[in-house]
Amino acid sequence: MFSALLYLKLTSFRNWLRQRLRRLRRPKYLMGAVVGAAYFWFFLFRQFYGGPGGRTPLAGMPPISTEGRTMVAGLGALALVTWVTLFGWLLPGDKPGLGFSEAEVAFFFPAPVTRRWLIHYKLLSAQPRILFGALFFTYFSNRWSFLGGGAGIHAAGWWLILATLNLHMIGAGFVVARLTDQGVDRRRRRWGLLGAIALVVVAAGLAEWHGLHAPGAGDLASLATIAHYLAPLLTQGPLGWVLWPARLMVGPFLAPDAAGFLRALGPALLLLAVHYVWVLRAETPFEEASLAQAEKRGARIAAVRSGGLAALRAPTKGRRDPFRLAPGGGRPELAFWWKNLLSTRPYFNLRVFGGLAAFIVLGCHWLGRQPDFQEALPAIAMMAAGFAGYVLLFGPSFARQDLRGDLGQVDLMKTYPLPGWQIVLGEMLTPVSILTGVLWLTLLAGAMAFPDGYAGFTPGVRAVVVVAVAVVIPPLCLLQLLVPNAATLVFPSWAPGPRPRGAGGIDMMGQRLIFVIGQLLVVGLAMLPAGLVALGIVVGIGLLLGPIPAVVLATGAVLLILAAELWLGLKWLGRRFEQLDVSADLQA
Amino acid sequence: MIEVLGLAKRYGGFTAVRELSFTVRPGEVLGLVGPNGAGKTSTLRCLAGIIPPSDGTARIAGHDITADPVAAKRSLAFFADEPRLFDYLTVRQHLAFVARIYGVAHHEAIAEPLLEELEIADKADQLPGELSRGMKQKLAIACGLLHAPQVIFFDEPLTGLDPLGIRRMKDSIRRRATAGAAIVLSSHLLHLLEEVCSHVLILKQGEKIADGTLAEVAARFANGETGVDLEEVFLRATGTSAP
Ligand SMILES: Nc1ncnc2c1ncn2[C@@H]1O[C@H](COP(=O)(O)OP(=O)(O)OP(=O)(O)O)[C@@H](O)[C@H]1O
Ligand SMILES: [Mg+2]
Numbered sequence: 001m002f003s004a005l006l007y008l009k010l011t012s013f014r015n016w017l018r019q020r021l022r023r024l025r026r027p028k029y030l031m032g033a034v035v036g037a038a039y040f041w042f043f044l045f046r047q048f049y050g051g052p053g054g055r056t057p058l059a060g061m062p063p064i065s066t067e068g069r070t071m072v073a074g075l076g077a078l079a080l081v082t083w084v085t086l087f088g089w090l091l092p093g094d095k096p097g098l099g100f101s102e103a104e105v106a107f108f109f110p111a112p113v114t115r116r117w118l119i120h121y122k123l124l125s126a127q128p129r130i131l132f133g134a135l136f137f138t139y140f141s142n143r144w145s146f147l148g149g150g151a152g153i154h155a156a157g158w159w160l161i162l163a164t165l166n167l168h169m170i171g172a173g174f175v176v177a178r179l180t181d182q183g184v185d186r187r188r189r190r191w192g193l194l195g196a197i198a199l200v201v202v203a204a205g206l207a208e209w210h211g212l213h214a215p216g217a218g219d220l221a222s223l224a225t226i227a228h229y230l231a232p233l234l235t236q237g238p239l240g241w242v243l244w245p246a247r248l249m250v251g252p253f254l255a256p257d258a259a260g261f262l263r264a265l266g267p268a269l270l271l272l273a274v275h276y277v278w279v280l281r282a283e284t285p286f287e288e289a290s291l292a293q294a295e296k297r298g299a300r301i302a303a304v305r306s307g308g309l310a311a312l313r314a315p316t317k318g319r320r321d322p323f324r325l326a327p328g329g330g331r332p333e334l335a336f337w338w339k340n341l342l343s344t345r346p347y348f349n350l351r352v353f354g355g356l357a358a359f360i361v362l363g364c365h366w367l368g369r370q371p372d373f374q375e376a377l378p379a380i381a382m383m384a385a386g387f388a389g390y391v392l393l394f395g396p397s398f399a400r401q402d403l404r405g406d407l408g409q410v411d412l413m414k415t416y417p418l419p420g421w422q423i424v425l426g427e428m429l430t431p432v433s434i435l436t437g438v439l440w441l442t443l444l445a446g447a448m449a450f451p452d453g454y455a456g457f458t459p460g461v462r463a464v465v466v467v468a469v470a471v472v473i474p475p476l477c478l479l480q481l482l483v484p485n486a487a488t489l490v491f492p493s494w495a496p497g498p499r500p501r502g503a504g505g506i507d508m509m510g511q512r513l514i515f516v517i518g519q520l521l522v523v524g525l526a527m528l529p530a531g532l533v534a535l536g537i538v539v540g541i542g543l544l545l546g547p548i549p550a551v552v553l554a555t556g557a558v559l560l561i562l563a564a565e566l567w568l569g570l571k572w573l574g575r576r577f578e579q580l581d582v583s584a585d586l587q588a
Numbered sequence: 589m590i591e592v593l594g595l596a597k598r599y600g601g602f603t604a605v606r607e608l609s610f611t612v613r614p615g616e617v618l619g620l621v622g623p624n625g626a627g628k629t630s631t632l633r634c635l636a637g638i639i640p641p642s643d644g645t646a647r648i649a650g651h652d653i654t655a656d657p658v659a660a661k662r663s664l665a666f667f668a669d670e671p672r673l674f675d676y677l678t679v680r681q682h683l684a685f686v687a688r689i690y691g692v693a694h695h696e697a698i699a700e701p702l703l704e705e706l707e708i709a710d711k712a713d714q715l716p717g718e719l720s721r722g723m724k725q726k727l728a729i730a731c732g733l734l735h736a737p738q739v740i741f742f743d744e745p746l747t748g749l750d751p752l753g754i755r756r757m758k759d760s761i762r763r764r765a766t767a768g769a770a771i772v773l774s775s776h777l778l779h780l781l782e783e784v785c786s787h788v789l790i791l792k793q794g795e796k797i798a799d800g801t802l803a804e805v806a807a808r809f810a811n812g813e814t815g816v817d818l819e820e821v822f823l824r825a826t827g828t829s830a831p
Pocket of ligand 2: 669
């Protein structure tokens with residue numbers, strides 16, 4: 001019975017691997033893979049593990065006390081319970097299925113196999129993922145030497161946690177489906193669950209009332225005192241009971257040595273077995289739900305191919321036009337902007353932007369007149385600067401309603417009578433406008449909160465500088481977005497596509513990091529000439545004519561240089577788009 | 589007007605289409621037939637400028653598709669076998685978008701009757717996800733016809749349509765041809781092709797076996813018999829006829 005499963009999984013894996021390897025025959029993919037692997041080797045593994053097989057203990061961490069261990073177990077249990085409650089019970093829709101793919105539904109559901117076989121199939125096919133996850137986590141946790149316990153204990157412990165978690169999520173799905181069948185729809189389920197949580201919290205509060213006190217300075221003095229404060233909270237009373245099964249789950253992982261591991265193993269295995277029996281015994285029909293789910297997943301995969309990650313929430317209702325696309329002639333780029341705005345969240349609109357701007361202005365104004373909050377404004381200015389940096393760094397990875405989202409429609413777009421650069425430019429306008437909006441609001445907050453007269457900024461100079469920065473932001477965003485879009489056109493097969501849940505992991509993360517670094521490099525290089533010229537003008541003209549004309553002139557120069565660079569970049573990307581061979585590059 | 593000269597398409601070392609030449613004049617409808625994998629879709633995708641041909645040239649309404657793609661694409665429409673739509677745009681928004689891309693003025697005046705004709709007018713504010721496959725196809729067709737193309741490529745246009753849809757599709761194809769469009773369509777539904785096509789081209793393993801008007805091609809494989817239909821011709825030409 002399982003030979004079929006084994007055959008399916010092995011051949012699928014082999015073909016997947018073969019396809020990947022075949023792709024590496026093309027030099028650009030080979031180069032990318034080498035760079036990616038080197039990156040991982042040098043930056044991630046070595047940094048975390050001090051070389052191959054090495055193990056750098058966290059510096060200066062003494063072995064953990066028994067009380068500390070109890071606290072860690074309690075915190076881990078709390079995290080697990082929260083996670084399970086959220087994703088297993090609270091958030092799922094009405095009919096969670098077993099997560100079969102469309103092909104699996106088509107082949108297995110009409111096949112002469114039992115329900116039990118299907119469940120076993122699903123459990124076994126989750127094993128590679130669980131094993132990989134256990135190894136992956138072990139890599140990280142191996143460094144927590146203060147826990148004691150070797151790599152073997154960690155790996156086995158992680159495996160137990162992940163396997164039990166997997167079973168629990170399936171069982172929860174069954175129960176939720178059955179509840180739905182019995183008329184408890186998602187709203188009632190959620191309210192009921194929230195009520196139960198509130199009850200536990202209240203009960204815990206009442207039960208611990210006398211012993212409960214807000215943590216004082218003495219409690220937070222050191223790890224030992226924190227543990228002393230937290231450990232009883234997490235292990236006694238109603239909260240302790242709720243967390244008890246989860247504490248059993250993390251027990252083997254937290255064992256300091258082999259003997260402790262064996263002692264913790266029994267209860268954990270028992271928990272696993274109980275879960276297994278629970279899932280197997282659940283008489284919930286999952287076939288119909290799985291069918292609907294598979295269809296939805298298929299639709300979602302298609303949607304992700306065409307609409308970016310935002311499409312993970314499959315659209316159900318058409319939206320109003322973001323702005324009026326006047327009939328007749330007009331820049332075709334605007335049509336792409338209009339189209340991609342439709343694929344974003346509805347709150348990316350001018351009304352929300354205006355409301356936030358008004359809120360920022362009024363809020364900062366109010367804060368400025370409160371004597372009690374004198375510290376607040378400089379803090380806000382600092383935070384705004386930090387946030388702007390974050391948006392500049394990672395914004396392009398989040399706002400991806402551009403070529404990255406439309407990769408699945410490239411063949412359609414290639415029939416459009418437009419030169420490539422126009423399509424590329426039009427496609428990038430939506431993320432540019434979103435990032436610009438966010439950055440403008442941040443700039444507004446920073447400017448409003450900027451202390452008067454600080455560093456010689458008179459109100460006049462401040463206003464001019466703010467306007468200058470505001471004007472430079474859109475071309476800067478465009479420049480940044482050139483990088484991920486270029487990567488998409490050069491490595492289309494690597495574009496983050498839809499992945500079954502949990503299969504993302506390390507390569508995704510690596511790619512993101514590589515993109516961010518590449519983006520930094522490119523933008524840094526591109527900004528270098530503009531920055532030098534601006535600096536020269538500000539210093540030179542500033543001495544002659546004063547700061548305001550200097551800033552104005554420098555902004556003009558920066559804009560000119562950026563425009564030239566953007567023009568070159570767009571031309572190049574446009575040619576890449578025209579030359580993109582969808583038949584060769586968009587396979588799988 | 590479509591002029592194809594020595595077109596070839598290779599995928600890596602595999603040749604999907606070789607040395608293909610043909611001409612379709614305004615008013616003509618060419619039926620592209622061949623067994624699965626013969627290279628029909630590859631040919632049409634090359635002609636529409638979606639994938640670059642490995643060899644040869646194709647002129648669409650007088651413009652070379654590789655040298656001057658923008659001008660060529662302005663006068664062509666391509667309909668893929670699977671309708672390609674944007675998930676976030678309603679039916680009406682699709683038309684507005686395409687109108688701007690092709691610079692069509694007053695698209696509402698064209699779009700409304702088109703939607704009526706295709707019987708999806710009552711779905712104007714729905715997303716593709718809520719449409720049936722046939723309706724999606726109709727929407728894709730409405731989008732493609734908005735700019736009144738002179739050259740139209742259909743890849744399997746009839747699969748998925750209901751009988752009435754097929755009838756209308758045939759009428760629509762004939763009407764566009766009469767209005768002066770040059771049309772190429774690939775299909776396996778040979779009896780339907782017979783009704784709309786003026787010419788056929790038979791492909792097998794990327795090579796042209798025969799082309800010409802329906803009568804010419806039929807005569808070539810008739811062996812003196814009369815009343816040989818396209819199906820029989822197809823089977824004989826591709827060498828799969830039962831003995
Ligand atoms: N992207 C690709 N990469 C490699 N080979 C391809 C690719 N696309 C098509 N082929 C091959 O090219 C040949 C022609 O394919 P094509 O899709 O043009 O056939 P078709 O005539 O449209 O077939 P059908 O009637 O099934 O639609 C086939 O052998 C196919 O395997
Ligand atoms: Mg085909």
